[in-house]
Amino acid sequence: MKIIIYGINEISYLIANSFNQNHDITVMDDIEELPSNFEKLDIKFVSQSATSPQALELAGISGCNLFIACTKLDEVNIVAAWTAKKTA
Secondary structure, three states: OOOEEOOHHHHHHHHHHOOOOOOOEEEEEOOOOOHHHHHHOOOEEEOOOOHHHHHHHHHHHOOOOOEEEOOHHHHHHHHHHHHHHHOO
């Protein structure tokens, strides 16, 4: 299963850590580098916002089975989820 997670925080780390063994995980956020705890995981990282259709295409939204928006801002999560649905 291909999973895209938007937002770098404790929740996204727990999700990525739980599923990275058996699934293709891509993490997105508009930061420059992954925190050190994420670097140990076998995941892809896209340093762009998931509110952008172009960034979602770069992350592989067309082949995505599950999109999870878990930033600290509900408004951003809603826009990212809506954009992902329209772009997929």
